[in-house]
Amino acid sequence: MDERTRLRLDVSYDGTDFSGWAAQPTRRTVAGVLTDTLDLVLGAGTATGLTVAGRTDAGVHATGQVCHLDLPTDVWREHDGRLLRRLARLLPTDVRVRAMTEVPADFDARFSATFRRYEYRVTDAVYGVQPLRRHEILAWPKPLDPDLLNAAAAGLVGEHDFAAYCRRKENATTLREVSRLDWRRDPDGILVATVQADAFCQAMVRSLVGAMLVAGDGRRPVDWPGTLLTRRERASEVTVAPAHGLTLVAVGYPDDPAEYARRADLTRRLRVPTA
Template identity: 60%
Template sequence: MSEDIEGAAPGFVRVRLDLSYDGKDFSGWAKQTERRTVQGELESALRTVTRSPRTYELTVAGRTDSGVHARGQVAHVDLPEDVWAEHHDKLLRRLAGRLPHDVRVWKVAEAPAGFNARFAAVWRRYAYRVTDNPGGVDPLLRGHVLWHDWPLDVDAMNRAAARLVGEHDFAAYCKRREGATTIRTLQQLSWERGADGIITATVRADAFCHNMVRSLVGAMLFVGDGHRDADWPGKVLAAGERDSAVHVVRPHGLTLEEVGYPADDLLAARARQARNMRTLPGAPAGSLAGDGCC
């Protein structure tokens, strides 16, 4: 069945799932042959609990990479009307009994008209957590916090981050994919040190291209520890090419925290808009994939 970006095909119901997972033991979201993935586990569980002879494919807001976590992930699946009618009131509890402990579905509901988990989203918000404590990372947090073994200047990182906010071509911070643009609107990039000493980067954008968040964090850390000045990340952005000095930091510090959607009556229009081509003035056209990570 081909997917209609603005709703389910006749005879099907579009169902929204809100979920979270610990990415440590997953090879990312997208299902792969002979590799354990979040999508693979969820689709298998859905097939089992609905006693269906076929697999119903999930569409997700952000296809997280191997080792990346999610607290506020959103997906949708189109189920036959009779399957939904039979199972909807028991689906959440049955999924809890079938899924492994490192992935949980928290809400299952019929989606409003025009909803598409991927294309109707207007922003994704990630958090990257790091500590510069000379003793290292709290053992209870080691799977979610990066240790950086140089003292970090949060003010300097925020000065550098401010130069990157806005709509830009982030080619210098992305792994290119053929046919996809690297133009994104970075709505927020900020750093804050908590009372526990953990420094959290909040990164929010309309969408992300591959390795974008972890590349931005890598550049900011070089500023924070004094190896580069606050102007350097902006110069890298303006150059428009990958810089070998920009490191893609490890995935375990990264968590997809939340996905934002417009009001219900604007969902279909947003889904259509996200499928359109988007460029900066004078730039070649390219499709906005809308769900790259991170």
């Protein structure tokens, strides 16, 4: 068998015109565009095993996405130093591969990750969103209080069953550990929610944001988002915030490469609620 080299790719994209990350036969996706471009440069099927840290939904952006793939070592040696520049020329302008790094064979972009961090941007300006930022910021029609938003966020931090905030999948757990959830108002007036967890289930971040926003504008009590954690089914009264305000900004990995395999094994174990 030919020797193969595993590569880590750091990727950014504007999700506006993508139907999410995952390849779909009839839709434009980030994985599909990336695969097609790699096939054009290297030959069809040369790059294999494309695996992403977090499969973002349609319309969601990324500045810190991570994926990995495998190349025949001789192909990597031939193209090392030129491949990144060739991708820059051929990829569409709404997706960029910012770095390609050789990593150990047991690095797994998905399972070796220790956290994913997202940011969600909202404006409560009476005039709405500045036109040049309309694809990354949600316009909210009511004034928002950062203190109320942070009070609502505090009740969601920690390890919980987030079934109320997830689109349930068969045989998949909704137990997650949120290590950070807070809001800030930047100097330009934009409110930014930072959400970090070991992993997220589908639509979880946007559901959390949707619940906090109605607490932040005073329509719900600040403890309401936290009370939903007792549910074991999706809460129908939670509105999922629009995709365009959400950006994946960072994915964390163990500092020591020797820990990649151990972390991947730990992540693959089924999360079960504690008694």
